[in-house]
Amino acid sequence: MKRLSKAAFSQNSLTAPIVSTIVYLISVMRVILHGNWPVTSPDTAMFQHIGWLVFSGKRYYIDAWDPKPPLTLELATIIAYISNGDPHFQHTLSVMSTIVAGILLTYLISHITSEITGNQFAGLLSGIVFITFPVIHYSPVFGYEPKYFVFLFGLGSIYLSKKSRPILSGATAAASAGMWQFAIIFPIISFGIIIRQKSEDLILKYVFGATIITFFVLLPIYLQGGIVAMTVEVIIAPLYAGETQSFLYRLVKGVIHLKLMIPIALLGIGGILLGFLDDIRERWWIVGLLLWFCIQIFILDYDGADDLFLGIILVAMGIGFAFDKLSTKYNSEKINSIVTAVVVCMLIWQVVTLGGVGVITNPYSYSGDNPNQAILESGVQQFAHLSGYTEYTIGGSPPDEQYNVKSKYGPDKIEELFFTSTIPSTCHYRLSGMELEWMNLTEQSFSEEKCGKWRIP
Template identity: 25%
Template sequence: MPIRIPLRARSDWIVVLGPIVAVLFAAGLATYLVTEWPAIATDPAFFQHTGWYVLNGGVPYVDVWDVNPPVPFGISAVLAVLSGGDMLVLHGLGVTLTAVVAAASVLLVGQVAHLATGNDAAAVAAGLAMLVVPELFLLSPEGVRAQFYALFFGVLALALVLRDRPFLAGAAAALSAGSWQSGAAFALLVVGMAYQRTDRRGALAAIAGGSVVTGAVLVAFAAAGALVPMVVQTVLAPLLAGSSYTLAERVYSILLVFGYGSMLLPVAFYGWARAVAVVDRRELWWVPAGGLIFGFQVLFVDMDGSTDALLWLAFVALGVGVAAERVTARRSSVTDPGDDAAPTIRRQWAVVAVVGLLVLAGLGWHYGSPQPQERLRTMEEAAEPDGDPLPIRPGDADVPSMQTIYWERMEPETCHYRLSWNEMRWIAMTDGQLDAHDCDGWPSRTDRG
C-alpha cells in the first residue's frame, strides 16, 4: 500500500532546510542587485517584454516567434499589469518572483521527499541536493525564465498528488508543461501516481485538472487567432529545428553543470534502484521513472545550459533523499526504540553534513575551478558534430538588441526579434523571412537538409 503521511505530519526538516534556502537565495539576490542590477539577460528581457507587449496588443506566436509555451508570457503579463508599464519595476517584480519561485521549489522537493519517505533526513538531503547546482539560486534572481516555473509547478504537482489532491495536481502539471515542454512528463507521472493511490477516480481527477488548464489556454489562443502558430512554434519547431548534439557533448555538459556535485549522481542512482527493488518502496516507482524521463531529456533532447537540467535535478535530489532514508533508517529488529536513537541521529547528521559540503563545493566549482571547467568545455566543443553552416545568422536581422527592445518598450515591426538559434534553423528550414511581419501560419515546407 502507498505511504500516506497525515496532513499534520512532523516537519522538523523545514527547521533545518528553510534557513539554508533563505540564506542562499537571499545571498544570490543580493549578489545580483549589488553587482549587476539593473542589467537584464536576454531570456528575462524577452519573457518580460512579451508580457508587456501582450498588454499593448501583441499576440504571442503571431507578433512574437518563440518555441516556449505560453505560461511564462502570462506570468509576465500579470507582472506588467502590477508594474503599471514601468519596465524597471517590471524587472524588479520578475527578479523577485522568480527567486521566490526557485526557493519554493527547493522546499517543495524537500516536502515531496518527506511525504514519500516520512524521514526528515531524507527531506533535508533532497533539498540540499538541489543546491549543489548554484545556478539555481544565482540565475533565478535575473528575472523570468521558463525552466524555473516548469520546475515549481512540476514539483508542486508531485506534492499535491502525494496529499491526495489529484485535480489540483493535474492542473499544476499542466502549468509545468505550459511553462516548458519537458514539464509534460509531470502530467504522466501525476496520472500514474493518482491511479496508484486512489484507482481510476484519482487518475480521472488528475486528467480533469490538466484538461481544464490546457483547455483554457487553447480556447484563449484560438480566440486570438494564434492557435495554429502556437502549435507550430512550440511543438513542430522544437522537434525539427532542435540543436544538434552528440552523446559525449551532453555528458560533458552535465558534468559542467553539476561540477563537484556529480559525486551525488551515483547516490541518486542507488536511491532510484532502492525505490523499485525493495518491496515496501515500490510505490516510489515515479522517482526513478522521472529520473529516467528527464535523464533522456538532458542526454538526447535539450541541454543547452544549466537551467535545462533543473527538472532532472529534482529527481536526482529525490533519489538522494530515498538513499538517505535507507542509510538512516532504524533497524526494525530493534525492540527498544531508545537503543539506537543516538546512532540514528548521528547517521542523519552525517548524511546532511556530506550533502551540505557538496553545496559549498558547488559554489567553489562555480567561482573557483576554472581549470577543470575549461577542460570540460574544451572536450564539450570537441564532441560537437560538424555541420553545414546556416545560411542566415542573427546578425543578418535589422533589429535592436533584446535589451534595447525591453528598456525602450519597443513594438518590433517583425515577429523575428528574439533571434535564437532555434529560430534561425527554423527560418532556414522553412524558407522563412527574417523580416516577416507576422508568424501566423503553417510552414509551406520543412526541410531538415
C-alpha cells in the same frame, strides 16, 4: 542546543526553505552590490519582453517568434500588467516571483522526501542539496525563469495525486505541461497514480482539473487568432529544427557543467535506485522521472545548464534516500553529524565562490554583457557552430537584409530592447539557433512582421 536541533528537524520544519531564502538573497545582493542591477540573460529578457509586448497590445506567437508553450508567456504577461508596463519594475517582480517559486520548490522536495522515507533529516538534506547547485540559486537573479514554476507545478501534481486531490493534481499537471513541452511526463505520471487508485470519480475529477486549466491557457491565444502560430512554433518547429548533437557531445557538456559535483550526482542516482528497490510499488514514479530525464538530456533537449533542472531535483531526493539507508544501517547520530558537516561546507563553498566547483564558474559578467559560454551560448553562434550555415544562407534572405536585422536584434540585444521598451520591426528578433534553423528550412525572411504561418519544411 539539542532542543534547537530537534526543533529544526521536526515534523513541520521550515529549515530547508529558510536556508534557500537566505541563499537566494545572497545571490541577488551580490549582483546589486556590484552596482549593475538589473542584469538579465537572453532567455529571461525574451520572456519578459514578450510579456511587455502583449501588455502593449501585441499578440503571442504572431508578433514575436517563440517555441515556449503559452503559460510561460502568459505568466510573464501577468507580471507585466502588475508592473503597469514599467520594465524595471517588471524585472524586479520577475526576480521576486522566481525566487518565491524556488523557495516553494525547495520545501516541496524536502517534504516529499521526508514523507517517502519517514526521515525528517533526509528531507532537510534533500532540500539543502538542491539549493547548493549554483544554477539553482543563481538563475533567478536574471529574471523570470519558467522552469522553477514548471517543476513546482509538476512535482506538486504528483504529490497531490498521491494525496487523492485529483482536481488540483490535474490542474497543476496541465500547468506544468503548459509551460514546457518536456514536462508532459508530469501529467502522465500523476494520471498514472490516479488510475492505480481504481476510482472512476477520481479519474473524472483529474480530467476536469486538467481541462479547466488547458481551456483558460488556450483562451487568450484563441482570442488573438494565434492557435495556428502557436502550433507551428511550439510543436512543429521543435520537431523539425530541434537539437542534433551526438550522445557524446551531450555527455561531455554534462561533465563540463557539473564538474566536481559529479560525485554528488552519482551518489544521488544511486540513492534513487536504492530507494526504488526498497519500495517498487510506491516509488516507481521516481525512476520514471529519471528515465525521462535521460531521454530529455541525451536525445531531446539539452541547451544549457538549466536543462539539468529535473536531474538536480532527482539527485537531491536521491541523496535523502541514500542518507536514510545509511542511517538505518549504521549509527544514526554519527551519520547525521558527518553528513551535516559535509553539506554545510559544500553549501558555503558554492555560495561564496559562486559555484567555483559547481554548474557555473563565474557565470555572467555583472555588466550585463554576453553570458559566459559555459552555461549559455549565443543562439546564433551555437547554430553556426553546429549546423555550418553561413551568414548568407538563412531563409534565402539577401545579405543586406540579414545585416540590417542582425545589427539591431539577436541574443545580445534582447536586454536592451526590453529595458528601452522597444517594439521590434520584425517578429524574428530573438534569433535563437532553433529559430534560425526553422527560418532556413521554411525559407522565411528576416524582415517578416508577422510569424506563425502554417509551414511544413
